[in-house]
Amino acid sequence: MKKWTRRAFIGAGVLAGGTLVLGIAIRPGNRASKVAGLIASEGETVMNIWLKIAPDNTITAIIPHAEMGQGVHTALAMMLADEMDADWSKVKFEEAPAEKEYANYSIAKGFIAGNAHFPKFLDETINGIFLTAVKSLNFQITGGSASVRFTGQDAMRIAGAAAKAMLLQAAADTWKVPAEELVAEKSFVKHANSGRSASFGELAPAAAKVKTPSHPKLKSPKEFTLMGTSLPRLDIPAKVTGEAKFGMDVQVPGMKYATVKAAPVFGSKVKSVDTTVGSGQSGVLKIVNLGDAVAVVAEGYWQAKTALDRLPISFESTENDGLNQAEILSRYRQAMDTDHAEGNLETHFKNGDASKALQEAKVLIDAEYQLPFLAHATMEPMNCTAWVQPGKCEIWCGSQNPLGVKAAAAEVLELELDQITVHNQLLGGGFGRRSETDVIKQAILIAKEVDYPVKLIWSREEDTQHDFYREATLSRLKAGLDESGIPTAYSHQFIFKHHPPEAADIPYAVPNQLIQYSSPPSHVPWGNWRSVDHSTHGFLSESFIDEMAHAAKKDPVAYRKSLIKDHPRLLAVLELAYEKSNWGSPLPANWGRGVAIGQSFGSVVAEVAEVEVNLEGKVKVHRVVCVADPGFAIHPDGFTAQMESGIIYGLAAAMTGEITIENGAVAQGNFHNYPVPRMSEAPKIETHILNSGNAPGGAGEPSTPFIAPAVTNAIFAATGIRIRQLPISKTDLRVSIRQTS
Incomplete structure (x- = not known):
């Protein structure tokens, strides 16, 4: 990492492209100067990286998260606008560009530090540490139910409150009155004693020169005017009219279509395929061997799909070719059996002596649970449009991590990040699946072989059979109850621990607990699935506590x-x-x-x-x-x-x-x-x-x-x-x- 400056950049302003821009957290380099050219149009004042104000009094919230039906563009804009006391009818939003300056440091800070409160003098340093880290990781993720509770609380609300304070101070300086006599109301600053008022748009240029408060006063819930209300969502009208653009809707002049068939067994490679385009293959333009998959490029998707289905492809054999579900489950059982050579249990949580308490229990309950692999099954199949040209690449996709897409493209093409442009679209379902970049890399490799943009579309079969799956799981649970049915012991052994770390914990008062897990090798690719480990442990622990209640009558x-x-x-x-x-x-x-x-x-x-x-x-x-x-x-x-x-x-x-x-x-x-x-x-x-x-x-x-x-x-x-x-x-x-x- 580059050496970063000691001083906080809150309040540090620079003139960039004719627009005065203010940063909001300590960071390496000059963050403010970088965002000006990314988000500001002529005449707009960028108050901080999260918002800009136009002369016509329009406020635009810059939202660093993808919209996949969860309403985050509206909710985060509400949080910012409420702290500003903005006129909601004048508020718009833009999704933040896939740039390092918009890496999600608030989410990283939230998941790692939780609700910890730092001394105010350390806030800027802490933010700088997390920002530097997420920049290096190209982390611009939407997931973990984190947008409102972390970005909203730690970025959007603070940005809105800081901007309001700057607007009030600018008005006070202009009118030569105490700032305490001013109020902000529906995108205007008003001075009751003199009857003067000015719009945010009028005050913005002067306000941008005011030092940004590092700890602006936030509203209490009883002061909210927008937060806590069900305003019409900003993304809905375009979805109703059909103007909204998802990845599947992208149209680029000269664009062709592609689809792929990957090796059916994970980890296998293409053994042989004839990449010659025959004279009888109408509309087919190119056949590409991707190593672990074969792609066909054609004038239309159906032409590509039909040609691919007819193409003789052979794949290499692997050690997993004969592996079936029953054998996978058998391996999982062996992994939990400490008497077996493959057995290996790690401790997730231990309190008291669960083994002894189980032996002494008046009632013993013993159960084994089993959960299957699960696919994401997003309604919009995986897709990506890519255009690779000398020294640059342009990508259109729906991603939960657009900055990660940019990094993946740069790695594949051996280019710099600034040579990659990502246009993130609305997502037709994510659930964790669109945080992966496999389809992005495929589209880039295909587009690299031609001189026109290519839209890669996976068939539903490809989407189902080459997902990143929630793991299949085995779980062994035991509980001991005393003569009155009160639990004295709880033991749980399960397969695979991912995140969040507390998912396997139980909220129930049981004095003796032992929770263990094993992580056997698996050739089936794992991915974040909606609620991740909570989705398995919610079923396991809440089913078993029901068994305990029944046993206790x-x-x-x-x-x-x-x-x-x-x-x-x-x-x-x-x-x-x-x-x-x-x-x-x-x-x-x-x-x-x-x-x-x-x-x-x-x-x-x-x-x-x-x-x-x-x-x-x-x-x-x-x-x-x-x-x-x-x-x-x-x-x-x-x-x-x-x-x-x-x-x-x-x-x-x-x-x-x-x-x-x-x-x-x-x-x-x-x-x-x-x-x-x-x-x-x-x-x-x-x-x-x-x-x-x-x-x-x-x-x-x-x-x-x-x-x-x-x-x-x-x-x-x-x-x-x-x-x-x-x-x-x-x-x-x-x-x-x-x-x-």
């Missing part, structure tokens, strides 16, 4: 309440879920209610599912009650939509989601054998928000982990059948057979 809600007395947020959401779900009220025959709770990415969630299992064994989820405490919901309607989205996504995985490996390759290929819920299958979802005032939590992921256990616990209540293996479709639930057996 206690109501599942009452049992949980007795064990979370030291967690008031969990207790509050559980009590409200109990009330709103009418827990304990009569249900029809073969219906049941199930509950699950937990904390995920800073938000606390409780879910109650109402489920019917008919005599043919078909499961129908009729109703889901979701109670969530995000600390404070910036955009309640958007937060509710994300709760619903996460529930539907988790429900798809719970009901039918399963990727299986046959002969080393993924067996599934499309929605006929990797189904997702249709609208007619979606339950009624009721979301209730608790604004507790705690540190802000996430929205995109926290509801996903708890729907599977809520549903399976409800199935147990309805049928007495305990589901320990997902998806639910693998378990025979034909009640008529159970009743007559």
Whole structure:
């Protein structure tokens, strides 16, 4: 890393391109001078890297995150505008460019430092350290339910408050009045005593010369005028009219189309392929051997796809060619068996002596759970448009890390970052999949072989069979209860630990705990999947606590309440879920209610599912009650939509989601054998928000982990059948057979 300056750059202004720009954190080099040419048009004043003001009083928020349906462009703009006291009708947004100056230091700081508070004199240094680190990592990620709770809190709100303070001071200096006599209101600064007023647009040039306050005063929740309201989302109108552009919508003059077929077994290479374009291949322009895949370039996608399907390709054999799902699971069991040569367990958490407590327990509960590989199944298949020219490359894509895309392109082409231009589009689903750069690299390698832009589109089959998957998992759980049903011991062994680190923790008061994991080798590529490790541990721990409640002969809600007395947020959401779900009220025959709770990415969630299992064994989820405490919901309607989205996504995985490996390759290929819920299958979802005032939590992921256990616990209540293996479709639930057996 370059040596970075000691002084904070808050307040350091330079004249760049005719626009005065102010930075907002200590950093290497001159950050302000770099963003001026990136975001400012003629006449616009850039107050800091997160906002600019035009002479017509339009305020543009610069949002360093991708929009993939979560509403982040609106929520972050609201946070900035509210602190400015801006007129919302005058607020616009732009997505930040893929440049190092917009690396997400707030997210890195948030995940590493959490809610730690540093002395004010150290704030700028701490920010500088994280900024320097994320620049070196080309980290401009959208994920981890982090945009609002970290970037919003630590960047957008501070930027808006600082800009307002500068505008007030500029007016005070111009009018020769104390700044304390001025108020900001709907993008105007007003002086009641003299009746004078000026727009932000009029004051901006002078305000940009005012020293930026390093710790501007932020509003309290009772002072919010925009935050906490459900304003119309800024991205919706263009989506309704069809003007919104996703990666699949990109059109570049002279563009051709490409599609690929990768080696079916992960890690295999192309053994042979004839790259000669025959005279009978209408519209086909180029066949490219990518090493581990073959691409066909043609005038249109269908021509490329048809030609690729007819192309004789052979792939090299690997040691995994005969590997099937059963053998993978067998290897996982061996990895957890310390008596086996392959066994190796690492400790995640230990408290007390769980082994001894289990031996002394009056009641012992022992269960093994199994979860499958899962694909992301984004509605928009993977795609990327690339144009490689001498000494430069231009890319159009929908990415959760556009700066990472730029770095990947520079590496492939052996160019400098400033020779790469990335145009990030709206994302038709991400869920972690679009944080990877595999499709980007393929598009670049193909475009490198031709002299025109190429749009690479993966088929749905390619998308399903060459994903970065959530791991299949085995879990062994044990619990010991005393004579009154109170747990004295808890033991958990599972396969693979990724992040967040606290995902395997339980909130319940159990004095003796031992949580261990193993990480056996796997040829199946792993990737971040919505809520990551919470998606597995939510099911495991919330299913098993239900088993413990049943063994203790206690109501599942009452049992949980007795064990979370030291967690008031969990207790509050559980009590409200109990009330709103009418827990304990009569249900029809073969219906049941199930509950699950937990904390995920800073938000606390409780879910109650109402489920019917008919005599043919078909499961129908009729109703889901979701109670969530995000600390404070910036955009309640958007937060509710994300709760619903996460529930539907988790429900798809719970009901039918399963990727299986046959002969080393993924067996599934499309929605006929990797189904997702249709609208007619979606339950009624009721979301209730608790604004507790705690540190802000996430929205995109926290509801996903708890729907599977809520549903399976409800199935147990309805049928007495305990589901320990997902998806639910693998378990025979034909009640008529159970009743007559």
